[in-house]
Amino acid sequence: MGLKMEPLLLAWSYFRHRKFQLCADLCMQMLEKSPYDQAAWILKARALNEVVYIDEIDVGQEGIAGMILNKNAQVPRPGTSLKLPGSNQTGGPSPAVRPITQAGIPITGFLRPSVQSGRPSTMEQAIRTPRTAYTAYPIASSSGRFFRLVMALFEYIFHHENDVKTAVDLAALSTEHSQYKDWWWKVQIGECYYRLGMYLEAEKQCKSALKQQEMVDTLLYLAKVYISLDQPVTALNLFKQGLDKFPGEVTLLCGIARIYEEMNNISSTTEYHKEVLKQDNTQVEATACTGSNHFYSDQPEVALRFYRRFLQMGVYNSQLFNNLGICCFYAQQYDMTLTSFERALSLAENEEEVAEVWHNLGHVAVGIGDTNLAHQCFRLGLVNSNNHAETHNNLAVLEMWKGHVKHMGDLQRSYIAAQKSQAAFPDHLGT
Incomplete structure (x- = not known):
């Protein structure tokens, strides 16, 4: 028994x-x-x-105050704001034009929580802030059990119940009880202020916490405040000062790379991602972004090395084989191209992933000059996901090209497809 x-x-x-x-x-x-x-x-x-x-540090969700600040802000100088990034610094031919947003920011090679959630477009979306969580830190004191209970209660109220007002009151009482000497509670108050859109107050709390105890997470939270205030240069300086205290810290290096990527400084982004890989060659974000950058810099064979590293790490999903397939095609490794796409289709977990595979297969068909096959691939992609903006865009270009070749084609279908692409992804620039 x-x-x-x-x-x-x-x-x-x-x-x-x-x-x-x-x-x-x-x-x-x-x-x-x-x-x-x-x-x-x-x-x-x-x-x-x-x-x-959800890791609170990675989430850049803006609240109501952030929307109002951005609406009333003056136009900043290029290179000093995430709302007006600098020009793309990568040159040379490319196997595929890198998609960018209307703000001129290149689409990243790694899906982050902030990229996935996006900026709230309406006040109602800003009010309904998604529930998130924060990693608890143990403390040692004579009343350690009491503090652990209070910390657990605070995290439950703040993260699970999303009751920020009660949470900030509890954090303020706990800070007062600790005679304002506990850095952890100051960070929690700053996080409450950040959730309420009170960025300047959040900055004060994080700075006060750093004076008492220098911690990597506090630096990351303070940098997030500066990003919300659209001060990327200040955030960069903060990260670089943090590297003096914590040399080789991967999270700080990744933070610098992300900011440079948002500012469209691709060369600096690649430099810091390579530095991340020197410290940790299994870091997923740096590996994916470096591989994506090599692909869009006309180096698909180098991109293959980075994507194959994921196979060595045990990653086995549709997105990886989809990227491997398109890299193999542009690297002229045709024997592996269709095999990779077949595996991508077999591993797809939802219709959106299937549509992504058919979208890339359409590019392969265009590359070999078979427009009929490309048209069929794009149509199959739309069957699985009718809101796939890139497929609508490419189908519009294909219809327009066929119309010019035949001197008669139905350009109205091209116009309709382009409209659907714009409706599906209004922040995306078609190519």
Whole structure:
């Protein structure tokens, strides 16, 4: 007969295996029998927080105050703002024109939470801020248990319940109780202020926390405040000062690379991504962005080396084989092109991923001069995802090209496809 595990140990096992809902349910059963079980209470709060976890540092969601500030801001000088980035510094021919937004920012090679969520376009979207979470830090003191309970309560209120007002009140009381000597609570107050759009107050709290204790996460939060204030140069200087204190810190190097990428300074972005890979050659973001940059710089064979590194790291998904397929085609490794796309189609988990594969297959068909096959591939892509902007755009170009060749084609279909592309992705520039 097997031994029965203690409920608390079983709940902790669920938590370690990222089965957070099972962990929370088991903790609830324990709390029904013993309402004052502090261990079960803390574990349940942590499990519920992990269910909605998104790294707060990576999220650049703007609130209502940020939208108003941006609307009333004056036009900055090029190279000093993320709203008006500098000109692209990469030159030379390219196997495929790198897509950019209307602001002139190149599409990144790595999907981040901030890229995925995007800037809220309406006040209603800004009010409905997504739930996020923050990593807890242990502290050591004579009243450590009390502080751990308060920290767990704060994280639950702030991240899971999204009640920022109550959270900031609790953080303020805790800061006062610690006689304003606890840097962690100051960072939490700053994060509450940031969520409320009070960026200047958030800056003061983060700076005060840095004076007491220099921490990498505090630097990252303060840089996020400067980014929201559209002060990328200040954020860059902060990161570089942080590197003096924490040499070779990967998160700081990645932060610098991201800002340069947003400012369309691709050469500096590549330089810092390579520095990241020197420190950690398995860093996913730097590997993906470096591979993407080599591809759009007419070096698909070099890009292949970076994407194949993901295979060595155990990554096996549709996006990776889709990138491998298009790189193999432009690197003239035709024996692997269709095989990679076949695997990409077989591993696709949703219709959007299938549409991406057919979109690249359409490019391959255009490359070999088979416009009929390209037309069919783009149509198959739209069957799976009718809102795929790039496919609509390329289909419009294809229809227009066919119309000019035949001196008669239906240019109206090209115009309709272009309109659909603009409607699906209004912030994207067609090529």
